[in-house]
Amino acid sequence: GPAAGLSLRPRSWRAAAGGGGALIDRIVRVDHAGEFGANRIYAGQMAVLGRAGVGPLIQQMWNQEKEHLKKFNELMVAYRVRPTLLLPFWNVAGFVLGAGTALLGKKAAMACTVAVEESISDHYNSQIRTLVEEDPEKYKELLQIIKQFRDDEREHHDIGLEHDAEGAPAYSVLKTAIQLGCKAAIFLSERI
Numbered sequence: 001g002p003a004a005g006l007s008l009r010p011r012s013w014r015a016a017a018g019g020g021g022a023l024i025d026r027i028v029r030v031d032h033a034g035e036f037g038a039n040r041i042y043a044g045q046m047a048v049l050g051r052a053g054v055g056p057l058i059q060q061m062w063n064q065e066k067e068h069l070k071k072f073n074e075l076m077v078a079y080r081v082r083p084t085l086l087l088p089f090w091n092v093a094g095f096v097l098g099a100g101t102a103l104l105g106k107k108a109a110m111a112c113t114v115a116v117e118e119s120i121s122d123h124y125n126s127q128i129r130t131l132v133e134e135d136p137e138k139y140k141e142l143l144q145i146i147k148q149f150r151d152d153e154r155e156h157h158d159i160g161l162e163h164d165a166e167g168a169p170a171y172s173v174l175k176t177a178i179q180l181g182c183k184a185a186i187f188l189s190e191r192i
Contacts, residue, residue, distance in 0.1 A: 023134065026190050027127055027142070028081045032072040033189035034120055035149075036087060037094040038065045041116060044098025045109050054106045054163065061113070061156045068149050084189040093185075097178070108174065110165035115175040117157035119182035124150035 042062035049055055076083060084090075101112035124146050131139040131146070168174055 023130070024079060024142070025081045027131075027146075028072065028075045028079055029084055030123075030186055030190040031127075031146070031149075032069070032076055032081075033084045033087065033090060034123070034186065035065060035069040035072050036083075037090045037185060038116065038120065039069050040091055040094025041098035041112065044095040044100070045102045045112070046098075047095075048099050048102035049106060049109060052106065054109070057159065057163065058109070061159065064152050064156070068152070071145060071149075085192050086185075086188055090185065090189075093181075097181075101174070101178075104169070107164045107168040110160040110163045111168035111171050111174050112178055113160035114157050114165040115178035116182060117153045117160065119179050119186075121150050121153040121157060123182075123186055124153065 039062065042058060042065055045058050046055065046062060049058060075081070097112060098109070102109040127146055128143060128150070131143050136143065165171065
């Protein structure tokens, strides 16, 4: 993936962070949980729609999410950040969300993608603002990773819109419900 070539020097972040260790822990933990959940959503969608015409498109987006998760798995180890205790729940919930919306059809699966990816990219934007306010030079490498992943999520969002997400039954209700779930998942994963 595009971010795979980014240089990571975890010790320099930790050392430079001084009192910022809790910030890095919270960011890495919640982003790992989010990428884990996104992987499970795409796995659920592929279980239902993998052989449909939209299968290759879902697989392409899932492959990018796999790269994101791989990077956050590396950061978890490098910074000795424990994962959220909710991973077993996100494992099931993500798959059920992906498969459930896919069972409603391609448009509903794309609506799920739009809702989730918009939530994640908004969350990444919030993290970028926080890190820039703290010290953009200190967090330069982490900012590069988050910006790249945010751009990938926006691309997935746009792909969902291009593939008739808004034509899903009760689109605005479905999108709002999924985004409320995402907000709750972010809130809980940062803390538990």
